[in-house]
Amino acid sequence: MAEQRIWDAVVVGSGLGGLTCAAYLPAAGMSVLVLEQHDVAGGNAHVFRRRRSYEFDVGVHYLGNYGPGGTLPTILGGVGPAGRVTFRPIDADGFDCIVLPGLTFDVPAGWQRYRDRLVATFPAEAAGIDVFLTVCRAVAGEEPDAELLRIWRHRTLADLFAHCGLSARARTVLAAQSGNYGLAPVDASVLVHARMLGHYLRGAALPEGGGQMLVAGLVEAIEADGGEVRTRCAVRRIDVEDGPATGVTLADGTRIRAGVVVSNADYRRTVVELTDGFSAATVAKAAASRPSAALAVLYVGRPHGTAGETLLGFALVLAFSYAMLWLGVLLGLLMRSIETIESTGSLLLVLFTFVSNALLSTDRMPRWLGVIAEWNPLSVVATACRQLWGNPVAASHSIPAEHPVLISAVMLAGIVAVAVPLAVRAYARAATR
Numbered sequence: 001m002a003e004q005r006i007w008d009a010v011v012v013g014s015g016l017g018g019l020t021c022a023a024y025l026p027a028a029g030m031s032v033l034v035l036e037q038h039d040v041a042g043g044n045a046h047v048f049r050r051r052r053s054y055e056f057d058v059g060v061h062y063l064g065n066y067g068p069g070g071t072l073p074t075i076l077g078g079v080g081p082a083g084r085v086t087f088r089p090i091d092a093d094g095f096d097c098i099v100l101p102g103l104t105f106d107v108p109a110g111w112q113r114y115r116d117r118l119v120a121t122f123p124a125e126a127a128g129i130d131v132f133l134t135v136c137r138a139v140a141g142e143e144p145d146a147e148l149l150r151i152w153r154h155r156t157l158a159d160l161f162a163h164c165g166l167s168a169r170a171r172t173v174l175a176a177q178s179g180n181y182g183l184a185p186v187d188a189s190v191l192v193h194a195r196m197l198g199h200y201l202r203g204a205a206l207p208e209g210g211g212q213m214l215v216a217g218l219v220e221a222i223e224a225d226g227g228e229v230r231t232r233c234a235v236r237r238i239d240v241e242d243g244p245a246t247g248v249t250l251a252d253g254t255r256i257r258a259g260v261v262v263s264n265a266d267y268r269r270t271v272v273e274l275t276d277g278f279s280a281a282t283v284a285k286a287a288a289s290r291p292s293a294a295l296a297v298l299y300v301g302r303p304h305g306t307a308g309e310t311l312l313g314f315a316l317v318l319a320f321s322y323a324m325l326w327l328g329v330l331l332g333l334l335m336r337s338i339e340t341i342e343s344t345g346s347l348l349l350v351l352f353t354f355v356s357n358a359l360l361s362t363d364r365m366p367r368w369l370g371v372i373a374e375w376n377p378l379s380v381v382a383t384a385c386r387q388l389w390g391n392p393v394a395a396s397h398s399i400p401a402e403h404p405v406l407i408s409a410v411m412l413a414g415i416v417a418v419a420v421p422l423a424v425r426a427y428a429r430a431a432t433r
Contacts (some may be wrong), residue, residue, distance in 0.1 A: 015043030019265025026225035037234035045211035060211030140198030148237035182292030240277035
């Protein structure tokens with residue numbers, strides 16, 4: 001099935017890069033369609049909410065170079081929404097705080113202030129710090145030096161540390177902001193680190209309203225120029241005919257034709273999975289590429305209850321973990337092979353997690369399944385914590401929903417009372433075999 005309209009350009013993915021590209025293409029007289037597989041546009045800049053109480057920014061924790069003539073104001077100003085996005089500056093005397101045993105270093109805005117604070121912290125390493133910053137300023141374009149740029153841009157940050165003769169402690173402070181690009185000094189180029197450093201030393205800020213304001217401004221600009229942004233539209237393949245891309249095929253089989261296809265999807269996935277239009281050497285290189293360090297992010301909302309209620313909620317979480325630990329020990333001792341433990345454990349974990357109200361309201365489940373989910377220990381503890389921490393709890397007249405703290409305490413105590421002696425007895429039998 002093919003869509004009748006032929007677009008001048010299709011952009012795959014609605015991250016900030018894809019939206020920026022899509023916002024600028026109409027300036028060249030092109031009609032633009034953006035396709036996003038998620039149910040909301042923005043990629044790493046989108047915002048999600050929980051229980052009408054909390055709002056979390058996925059990736060926009062701070063931005064740099066936000067002043068007049070800076071990167072973001074210039075990009076936004078070119079398509080219209082610059083005046084509608086207000087940036088709130090972060091403390092210029094310490095927009096990042098680096099904490100080490102016996103040392104706290106606040107990163108200030110400005111190259112000179114940064115240098116002065118580094119030297120005050122590591123006075124015996126002033127010469128090495130000056131060499132390091134001279135190279136970084138040249139590579140970042142702050143004080144252009146073609147020779148330093150040529151020598152250092154593709155060498156690693158670890159190489160530069162060694163060249164400057166810096167101590168391990170100084171290196172740790174200088175590399176502490178590498179989480180912004182997710183690479184260790186032995187893998188990160190001086191170019192990547194210097195550009196990141198220069199970006200933030202020009203001043204750090206947050207967009208008022210969060211990253212969604214950047215997304216909303218770019219989407220508005222796209223639609224104002226006749227473009228379209230579609231969510232829940234997963235692209236299965238970028239179509240290529242005799243060299244050039246000719247459009248895309250969606251997951252449901254719909255084919256959309258376009259004169260230009262821009263992929264804002266992951267580089268490796270674009271080259272290896274979405275199209276066969278690249279050379280064998282390019283595909284092999286992409287397949288062998290290694291992503292930067294992964295990050296596990298825990299989003300925590302500040303409880304609205306009293307201190308006692310907050311502590312009781314955490315106590316229930318710890319009690320739940322303790323009870324599940326003993327239950328797991330018992331199941332492990334009763335089973336005779338690692339394979340059985342792994343398969344049974346995985347099945348129970350899935351059932352335990354998804355047949356609960358932790359991820360989905362029981363109102364959306366069949367009645368019989370909803371009753372099971374309401375009595376699931378995970379559901380009862382989750383409901384108790386929501387109640388204790390002041391989050392709205394869906395109305396329900398079931399006993400676990402009306403008395404979640406009491407039921408949690410009784411249920412967890414019962415699991416421990418049964419599982420501990422049985423596990424000890426099973427261990428004693430196994431030890432005597």
